[in-house]
Amino acid sequence: MAVAWIAAVTLLTAAGFRDGAPAAAAVTPTPHSPTPHSPAPHSPAIHNPVIQGPMARGAKVTFESVRGDKVRHSQRARLLSLAVDRGETPTPFLPVGAFRATYEVVVTLPARDRIKFQLDGRGKVKLSVNGKVALEGSLNSRNSLENEKAVRLKKGGNDIKIEFESAARGDGELRVFWSGYDFGFEPIKPELMSYPAADQAVVAGEQLRRGHRLFVERRCARCHDYDELRLADSAYLELDRSGPDLRLVGTRVRQGWMAKWMKDPHEVRPEATMPKFALGGSDAVDIASYLATLGQPQPHAGF
Numbered sequence: 001m002a003v004a005w006i007a008a009v010t011l012l013t014a015a016g017f018r019d020g021a022p023a024a025a026a027v028t029p030t031p032h033s034p035t036p037h038s039p040a041p042h043s044p045a046i047h048n049p050v051i052q053g054p055m056a057r058g059a060k061v062t063f064e065s066v067r068g069d070k071v072r073h074s075q076r077a078r079l080l081s082l083a084v085d086r087g088e089t090p091t092p093f094l095p096v097g098a099f100r101a102t103y104e105v106v107v108t109l110p111a112r113d114r115i116k117f118q119l120d121g122r123g124k125v126k127l128s129v130n131g132k133v134a135l136e137g138s139l140n141s142r143n144s145l146e147n148e149k150a151v152r153l154k155k156g157g158n159d160i161k162i163e164f165e166s167a168a169r170g171d172g173e174l175r176v177f178w179s180g181y182d183f184g185f186e187p188i189k190p191e192l193m194s195y196p197a198a199d200q201a202v203v204a205g206e207q208l209r210r211g212h213r214l215f216v217e218r219r220c221a222r223c224h225d226y227d228e229l230r231l232a233d234s235a236y237l238e239l240d241r242s243g244p245d246l247r248l249v250g251t252r253v254r255q256g257w258m259a260k261w262m263k264d265p266h267e268v269r270p271e272a273t274m275p276k277f278a279l280g281g282s283d284a285v286d287i288a289s290y291l292a293t294l295g296q297p298q299p300h301a302g303f
Contacts, residue, residue: 211290
């Protein structure tokens with residue numbers, strides 16, 4: 001049976017799941033959770049499958065702050081795991097403090113199987129398979145969760161949803177393992193996981209991540225430094241001048257204008273002192289999408 005699993009997984013991978021890129025849907029229509037515009041099921045025990053569009057490898061994860069303004073950010077996750085220490089955040093787009101993380105993924109199997117799940121880490125968690133709760137409880141260093149009876153997964157797509165909540169101060173860990181008839185507990189293989197490639201929350205979230213990464217890689221903050229002038233560092237005061245403070249730029253400038261400015265500042269304003277950078281593809285648009293979110297100071301954790 002192990003040989004059949006390996007052969008079938010290889011066939012599914014060759015059929016079109018590419019890392020981080022859209023691929024054709026698997027051989028059978030795969031179910032997924034109802035969209036926000038879909039009618040709710042009449043009974044929570046009924047799981048209503050619908051036809052999927054193109055799929056991308058990985059899982060959808062949505063992070064949400066618990067206190068204050070409900071800040072949300074969705075992105076692609078390669079594995080069903082996370083680790084956040086106290087004082088850190090699971091994503092740069094959330095404030096420090098307690099958070100929730102919701103993973104939604106379609107796991108495609110070449111044949112039906114009976115699976116056991118094991119959850120390790122720190123925090124509260126609930127795991128649902130095809131609309132039914134399989135595991136729920138609290139995790140800590142002395143307590144992990146494992147279902148006593150194996151869960152039946154069908155051939156083709158299986159919806160898995162994991163809802164995790166951190167500790168009150170924002171620290172938390174989660175690791176998801178599974179085991180089958182002929183293999184012990186191990187992480188779910190990335191090549192078996194997918195999510196709808198057209199999910200707009202993930203598309204927008206990934207654009208923000210690319211913009212933030214480019215902002216860091218291009219060292220934008222070296223010029224746009226909001227610290228006080230370091231008068232003793234240079235005999236020439238003009239050398240200590242920085243670019244505009246970008247912390248609140250989203251409240252002052254439109255996103256489209258920022259993208260045009262970064263492509264060629266001198267085209268917008270001939271006397272501009274900012275040089276033209278070699279930004280390719282959608283780089284300028286991605287950076288502008290990130291800067292447009294900088295509309296207020298980062299809130300502090302409410303301990």
